Amino acid sequence: ETGVTQSPTHLIKTRGQQVTLRCSSQSGHNTVSWYQQALGQGPQFIFQYYREEENGRGNFPPRFSGLQFPNYSSELNVNALELDDSALYLCASSSPRGGLQETQYFGPGTRLLVL
């Protein structure tokens, strides 16, 4: 069974640029959630994708957007990067079962630094 993978592992961008982060879900999982973890904080929910549709969104501006593909892999796009976007971006996959509680399994994360 393959776990959650993310690419790239590290990234350096400058303010105003755009970035795309990628995630492959664990095999058998159809749902992907993205989180931002700032230094010294717990992960904060950005949004979730289920069967290629956005299924919930946290308190993040529209310049954070995403996609999910038919193979359930996902992308997180951030436009007009700001210094505060520097963080660890985590992807988690899960497989909801008709409303039953689900456990999310995380990838290793992408460390983004905005200069």
Next chain:
Amino acid sequence: DQQVKQNSPSLSVQEGRISILNCDYTNSMFDYFLWYKKYPAEGPTFLISISSIKDKNEDGRFTVFLNKSAKHLSLHIVPSQPGDSAVYFCAANYGGSQGNLIFGKGTKLSVKP
């Protein structure tokens, strides 16, 4: 407004002794609670979870206790091992939250040999 609070930023325990990590929450709608462990440069690893219909769940050395009236949960690790040294996050969500796990800020556990 933090809905999930881990008030102890760090905890130091001797190898072989019990580690107790605490977590408080404010949202009475939460019905599912999870603990994750995180090593530096890695993503959080799922440890154990508990549904709000239970008050205890065990998995090997790890036990989670839930006190709904106090809105408090704790993770017990017995016996503690040096490899348990990591940051532990408490997280919660509720049916209909659309996957939004709400995390505490974490507690750094150091287990000394």
